[in-house]
Amino acid sequence: xxxxxxxxxxxxxxxxxxxxxxxxxxxxxxxxxxxxxxxxxxxxxxxxxxxxxxxxxxxxxxxxxxxxxxxxxxxxxxxxxxxxxxxxxxxxxxxxxxxxxxxxxxxxxxxxxxxxxxxxxxxxxxx
Amino acid sequence: xxxxxxxxxxxxxxxxxxxxxxxxxxxxxxxxxxxxxxxxxxxxxxxxxxxxxxxxxxxxxxxxxxxxxxxxxxxxxxxxxxxxxxxxxxxxxxxxxxxxxxxxxxxxxxxxxxxxxxxxxxxxxxxxxxxxxx
Numbered sequence: 001x002x003x004x005x006x007x008x009x010x011x012x013x014x015x016x017x018x019x020x021x022x023x024x025x026x027x028x029x030x031x032x033x034x035x036x037x038x039x040x041x042x043x044x045x046x047x048x049x050x051x052x053x054x055x056x057x058x059x060x061x062x063x064x065x066x067x068x069x070x071x072x073x074x075x076x077x078x079x080x081x082x083x084x085x086x087x088x089x090x091x092x093x094x095x096x097x098x099x100x101x102x103x104x105x106x107x108x109x110x111x112x113x114x115x116x117x118x119x120x121x122x123x124x125x126x127x
Numbered sequence: 128x129x130x131x132x133x134x135x136x137x138x139x140x141x142x143x144x145x146x147x148x149x150x151x152x153x154x155x156x157x158x159x160x161x162x163x164x165x166x167x168x169x170x171x172x173x174x175x176x177x178x179x180x181x182x183x184x185x186x187x188x189x190x191x192x193x194x195x196x197x198x199x200x201x202x203x204x205x206x207x208x209x210x211x212x213x214x215x216x217x218x219x220x221x222x223x224x225x226x227x228x229x230x231x232x233x234x235x236x237x238x239x240x241x242x243x244x245x246x247x248x249x250x251x252x253x254x255x256x257x258x259x260x261x
Contacts, residue, residue, distance in 0.1 A: 012140050012170075020138050020171055021178040028182075029192040033221040037195055038177055040217040041202060042140075043148065044210045045173050046166065050152045057156065064157040067165055079206050082176050083169055090165045 012039040049073065049080065067091060140170040177201050195221075 014035035021027050021035070050065075053073040057065045071087040074080040145167050149158055178193075180201035185193045195218050202210050240248075 012144055016138065016140060017174060020140075020174045023138060024175060024178055024182070026182055027178055027193065031192050031194045032225070033195045033218055034181075034193055034198055036221055037198055037214050037217050038174060040214050041177065041198075041207065041210050042170055042173055044213060045207070046145075046148050046170070047152050049169065050149060050166070054153050054156055064159050065153070065162055066159045067162050070162055070165055083172055086165065086168055086172055090161065090168075 012042055014039060017042075052077065138171070139167050142167060145170070176205065180205055 017035040017038050018030055021030060021038075049070075053070050054065060056069045056072050060069070062069070067087070067090050071091055074083045074087050142163070145163060149163065149166065177198060181193050181197040184197045184200050184204075185191075188197070190197075199211055199214060199218075202208065202214065
């Protein structure tokens with residue numbers, strides 16, 4: 001441990017984390033170290049989410065990790081259940097717009113009326 | 128940094144950082160673009176989850192500022208207790224850095240010697256040594 005400058009290779013911008021936190025109007029003042037430790041917790045969280053999702057990807061012999069795999073992972077573990085609503089939106093958008101998430105304000109809305117809809121017959125998930 | 132494009136609702140962790148994270152965690156796995164976008168939004172949700180809980184814990188205590196301790200307790204109560212050891216390591220690093228910074232600035236303050244005076248003292252020393260060498 002002595003002599004090591006930075007142990008973590010990825011770190012998320014503390015300033016951005018603080019702004020995200022303060023979008024919640026209930027949140028007031030935040031100590032300086034807080035966004036930094038949340039960055040670390042977030043790293044660990046993502047590592048866990050990605051690794052577990054990848055197991056599903058491999059189990060399905062798929063070449064590419066998809067939203068569907070993530071959704072399955074999120075539903076399978078209690079610790080990820082707070083993300084369930086997010087995946088509901090993501091899946092319903094994914095079936096409508098197969099170009100991928102380029103414009104995320106559209107991604108965020110519940111009622112998507114994307115004109116460039118690819119007619120998805122068989123691929124549609126009935127929710 | 129003032130945001131010129133978009134409003135406050137576009138607050139997310141930068142995509143590049145997420146891509147880097149994905150690359151490091153799953154080096155040989157292809158990840159769909161919309162899956163990456165979902166990961167970005169999962170980050171925001173996670174931050175809100177922890178913040179909310181930490182804020183509640185903070186409100187129950189006598190403090191007005193959310194402290195690292197509140198965050199650690201939030202992680203515990205939300206089921207992320209396994210993260211706490213590493214989080215505490217990071218916290219220690221923060222404290223060490225902050226301490227170093229405080230020491231460094233107080234050292235400078237205590238010098239209190241203005242630059243011209245330091246220059247004068249330097250000249251004196253040079254003069255002294257040139258005298259002694261001859």
